[in-house]
Amino acid sequence: MEVKYLDFILVPLGVLVLGIYHVWLLYTIIRYPSRTVIGLNAQSRYQWVFALMSDPLKNGVLAVQTIRNNIMASTLLATTAITLSSLIGVFASNDTEESKLIYRNKTSLNSSIKRLCISVCFLVAFLCNVQSIRYYAQAFYLSIPLVLWIYGPIPVFACCCLTSFALYFLDTTTQITQDLHTKSFKEKVSEGVEAP
Template identity: 35%
Template sequence: MVWRPCFLDLALVPSSLLISLAYHIWLWRKIRTAPLSTIIGINSAGRRRWVAAIMEDNDKKNILAVQTIRNAIMGSTLMATTSILLCCGLGAVISSTYSVKKSLSESIYGAHGEFMVGLKYAALLAIFIFAFLCYSLSVRFINQANFLLNVPTGLFAGDPSSLVLSPGYVSDLLEKGFVLNTVGNRLFYAALPLLLWIFGPSLVFLTSITMVPILYNLDVSASTDWKGGQNGVGVEEKTFV
C-alpha cells in the first residue's frame, strides 16, 4: 500500500474535530445537569437575578440597564463585524489561483493539492459565516430584551397580555442572546485549529488537544459558594441552555 500525503489529513483532522466536539457535548450535559458547577451556568443564573432586580426597581436602575445591555450589544456587533470581514478575506483567497500553496508545499506535511487548499479555506469560511449568524441573532435578542427590560411589570395590571412582560420572559430573551454569543465565541475557537491546518494537519491535532484543558479551566467553576448557598448566597439552578 502506497503512502499518500492525504492520509495524514484524513487521520488527524477528523480526530481533532471529534475531540473538540466530545468536549462541548460533555460541557452541554454538565450545564444541563449541574449548571452551577460551570461558569456559563453561574453567569446565566446571575443574569436572571439581575433582570429581576432591574425590573423590580426600574425607576432607579433603568440607566444602569441600558448601559449594561449597550456594552453587550457592542461586543456582539464587534465580533459580527470581524467575522464578516474575515469571510470577505477568505472569499478573495478562495477565488484566487491558490498561488499561496506553492510557498508552503515543501515545508509542511499532508496534502498540498488545489482541492485540499480550497477545502481548508472553505472550512474556515463556513466557520466564520456561522459565527456571524450567531452574533447577528445575539444582537437581535439582546435588543429585544433591552426594550422590554425598562417596561414596568405592573403597567398593564389585570391585562392577560402583561404576562409576556414578566422577568422570566425578559430573562429568556436575554439568555438566548448570550447563548448565541457564546456559540459564536466557540466557533471562533474552533477556527484556530482549522487556520493552522493551512500549515499541516499535525498542528490541528496538537492545537485541539491543547485547547481542551484550557477551555476546561475556563468553563468549570471550582467555587462552592454558588452550589450550597454559603454565606447567604443562593442561586436558582435554571439556565436557558
C-alpha cells in the first residue's frame, strides 16, 4: 500500500473504532445501565435528589452549592476549550515548516484541514460545556487523536484504539464496583451526609 493513502485509511478506521465504542456504550447505557459508570451516577443522583427533597430546609444550601459548582466547572472547561481552539487558530496561521515526529509525508492531507478538525473538536467541547457539564469528557477524548493527526495517520489510529480501550475501563463497572457504590451511598445517607 502506498504511504500517501494511509491518511485515507487509518484516520477513518480510527474514528470508526471510537464510533463503534460509543454506539456500544449508548446501547449498554440504555439496556443495562448498572453496568456503566454513567448509569450508576444517574442512580446516585436520583437517590441524592430524593434525600435532599426529604428535608429542603436543611439541605437547600447544599443543593444550591452543588449546582453552582457544576456551573463553575462547566464555565472553566468551556473557557479552556475556546482558548485551545483560539491557539490552534494562531498555530494554523503560522506557515512555518512543520516538524517531523513519527511519520510525515508531503502528500498527506493538508495540515490546515487537520487543524480545522482539531478546532472543530474544541468548539464542540465548548458548546457542550455551555450546555451541560456531562458531555465535556467525550469531546476532549476525541481531540487527542485529532492532535496526533498532525504527526500522521499511524499515531491517530493507535490513539483511537488506546482511547477506546481506556474509555471502556472508565465507563464500565463490575459487580464489586456496584456493591461498593451502593453500600457507600447507603452509609452516607444513614449518617446524614448526602453526596451526589
